[in-house]
Amino acid sequence: MTSMPPLDVVPNASPKDEKLPDAAGPAGLGKEKSLAKAPVRRHLIHLSILLLVSLITLAPGISLLPLTDRDEALYVQASRQMLESGNWVDIRFQDNPRYKKPVGIYWLQGLAGLASGQPHSTPLWVFRLPSLLGAVLVGLFSYAMADRMARHDAGSRHDASAGPVAGHLAGHFAGQVVGPWAGLLAGLFAVTTVELALEARIAKTDAMLCAAIMASQFALLHAYLDGARRPVFWRNALFWLSLGLAILIKGPVAPMVIGLTGLGITLTERSFSLLRALSPLAGIAAMLAVVLPWLLAIGLISGGDFFRESIGRDVLGKIATAQESHGAPPGTYLLVALATFWPLSVFASLAFSFAFRRRTEKSVRFLFFWAVPAWIVFELTATKLPNYILPMMPALAVLTGLALTQRGIVRDHWWFRLTYLGVALGGLVLGIGLNAALYRIEGEISLSGLALGIVVALTGICASWLLLSGRLMPAIAAMTASAATAYLLAFAVILPQARDLWLSDRIAEAVAGVQSCAAPTILVSGYGEPSVVFRLGTQTALVDGAAAAARFESASCAVAIVAAEDGAAFRAALARAGVNISPAATATGRNVNGLRRRVMEIYVKPQMALAFGD
Numbered sequence: 001m002t003s004m005p006p007l008d009v010v011p012n013a014s015p016k017d018e019k020l021p022d023a024a025g026p027a028g029l030g031k032e033k034s035l036a037k038a039p040v041r042r043h044l045i046h047l048s049i050l051l052l053v054s055l056i057t058l059a060p061g062i063s064l065l066p067l068t069d070r071d072e073a074l075y076v077q078a079s080r081q082m083l084e085s086g087n088w089v090d091i092r093f094q095d096n097p098r099y100k101k102p103v104g105i106y107w108l109q110g111l112a113g114l115a116s117g118q119p120h121s122t123p124l125w126v127f128r129l130p131s132l133l134g135a136v137l138v139g140l141f142s143y144a145m146a147d148r149m150a151r152h153d154a155g156s157r158h159d160a161s162a163g164p165v166a167g168h169l170a171g172h173f174a175g176q177v178v179g180p181w182a183g184l185l186a187g188l189f190a191v192t193t194v195e196l197a198l199e200a201r202i203a204k205t206d207a208m209l210c211a212a213i214m215a216s217q218f219a220l221l222h223a224y225l226d227g228a229r230r231p232v233f234w235r236n237a238l239f240w241l242s243l244g245l246a247i248l249i250k251g252p253v254a255p256m257v258i259g260l261t262g263l264g265i266t267l268t269e270r271s272f273s274l275l276r277a278l279s280p281l282a283g284i285a286a287m288l289a290v291v292l293p294w295l296l297a298i299g300l301i302s303g304g305d306f307f308r309e310s311i312g313r314d315v316l317g318k319i320a321t322a323q324e325s326h327g328a329p330p331g332t333y334l335l336v337a338l339a340t341f342w343p344l345s346v347f348a349s350l351a352f353s354f355a356f357r358r359r360t361e362k363s364v365r366f367l368f369f370w371a372v373p374a375w376i377v378f379e380l381t382a383t384k385l386p387n388y389i390l391p392m393m394p395a396l397a398v399l400t401g402l403a404l405t406q407r408g409i410v411r412d413h414w415w416f417r418l419t420y421l422g423v424a425l426g427g428l429v430l431g432i433g434l435n436a437a438l439y440r441i442e443g444e445i446s447l448s449g450l451a452l453g454i455v456v457a458l459t460g461i462c463a464s465w466l467l468l469s470g471r472l473m474p475a476i477a478a479m480t481a482s483a484a485t486a487y488l489l490a491f492a493v494i495l496p497q498a499r500d501l502w503l504s505d506r507i508a509e510a511v512a513g514v515q516s517c518a519a520p521t522i523l524v525s526g527y528g529e530p531s532v533v534f535r536l537g538t539q540t541a542l543v544d545g546a547a548a549a550a551r552f553e554s555a556s557c558a559v560a561i562v563a564a565e566d567g568a569a570f571r572a573a574l575a576r577a578g579v580n581i582s583p584a585a586t587a588t589g590r591n592v593n594g595l596r597r598r599v600m601e602i603y604v605k606p607q608m609a610l611a612f613g614d
Helices: 026-058 071-085 104-115 129-161 164-191 194-199 206-225 233-250 253-269 273-277 280-302 305-320 332-340 344-357 362-380 386-406 414-442 447-468 472-497 503-514 531-536 545-554 564-576
Strands: 521-525 541-543 558-563 585-590 597-605
Touching: 026 129, 026 164, 026 194, 026 472, 071 104, 071 531, 104 129, 104 206, 104 233, 129 164, 129 194, 129 206, 129 362, 129 386, 164 194, 164 344, 164 386, 164 472, 194 206, 194 332, 194 386, 194 472, 206 233, 206 253, 206 273, 206 362, 206 386, 233 253, 233 280, 253 273, 253 362, 253 386, 280 305, 332 344, 332 362, 332 386, 344 362, 344 386, 344 414, 362 386, 414 447, 414 472, 447 472, 503 531, 503 558, 503 585, 503 597, 521 531, 521 545, 541 545, 545 558, 545 564, 558 564, 564 597
Parallel strands: 521 541, 521 558
Antiparallel strands: 558 597, 585 597
């Protein structure tokens, strides 16, 4: 195990800074004030760095990435309809109620649409802003929690080795020196993970849910580390109001994660002092004030269907059976997290080793009860998706930040040295693999993609080399650069250029080129992805072939988008009604779900003299 050099690993205080102030005279008081100001400056600098890195890592591509199917498309179309209709209670996708999830994310996306000044024509990227905000908050809360734990741990160790007064002061100042670096590392680890980078760019629940859970966990941590267990208003308000928001976003997930954390601590301490410190009676009342009005309203409007769908079919159904072909055996998430938590997952062995050594410390105990019980629940749940374990990722980020600042880079065992090569491996896989995927899908090479891919690979290799050399902070900088460049490559270059993946966009382009009136009846048959409704408009009808032919024949102005394999039957049905018609255009592409290549024929009425083509 290497020591931590003053500049390369963690910029520790100089010997002058480490000397405790002499509280007996004015000079000592002046030095104490100087020491108190230095950590504040470091906090401001590190928070500025973290915020800048978060935006550089998470924002690029948010306006370039096409709408993804199916979940994101369902959310944004339902949010658009909420703005169009003015109904902010009974959320719907076309005429179908959206009862699987509560209303929180729709409200946040709707508020973003209102703030944009374009409530009835809100661009896709605006609906994604709540996810970006949630992802940035995840990084900031990771910083805050790691900083709080590091200062507490440093104070505890000094209290144990020094007298009461000297130990308290030494712990205070030593903790302030170490804390900001633990916080910065934790924040950087969180915002550079693959899963959070994806969730930040798509308009779904998971990034904001994770942020709301972390807000509650941050408040819970403050209560846990407060030896006096005093009720503190701001802390308890943050805990209960964030929990209420999390429930409105995704129902029982947040109470499960946070409840298991509190339950583990309570059982370990054999005391309810933590619960009492959170002012449960007033807190539950505040939480219900957030959640209950909408729950009562939707319960009455839906006749109880919301609860039957969201709890009975969605939550309990996913626990019991694998829904939508997303089943996998227990243990799957441990393997999945190696990829979805990259590059953080590279340090998992180091973090777990540190946690075992410090298993009696309060910080490690809190992180254990945060991550492990909920992880086990998700492993035992039949339906598995990578985003389900995102709320536990920051616990690993915080643990890793603590491990690296308190223990340093471990190089005295071959296993740890081998794991550090994971940064280089991930950089090579992303840098080469993304460009290879574009060539496979489109049959072309992107020069900008190749250049960025080389940067991703080289910075990943550099990060691994620096880790093996024991130079932590330069390695973290290179790792961050590799991850940020990889996400720029993926979301701003490769995926937008992979036009064959986005069939709904190709359909919308084809329709815009051939429609012969301002407001046609739009019919889609043989293709049911919700993104096509967002691209063509709320009134788009998803129908079968017979209904498409009948409604097309009866309309004075219409556009019908029909799967090529059903085109002959569609034309035959119209011919029997005395309408002879040929496709005005075609659109080709793949379903993102399954990647099956599709050809869609576009028919227009009234017909115009148009060329047939893509």
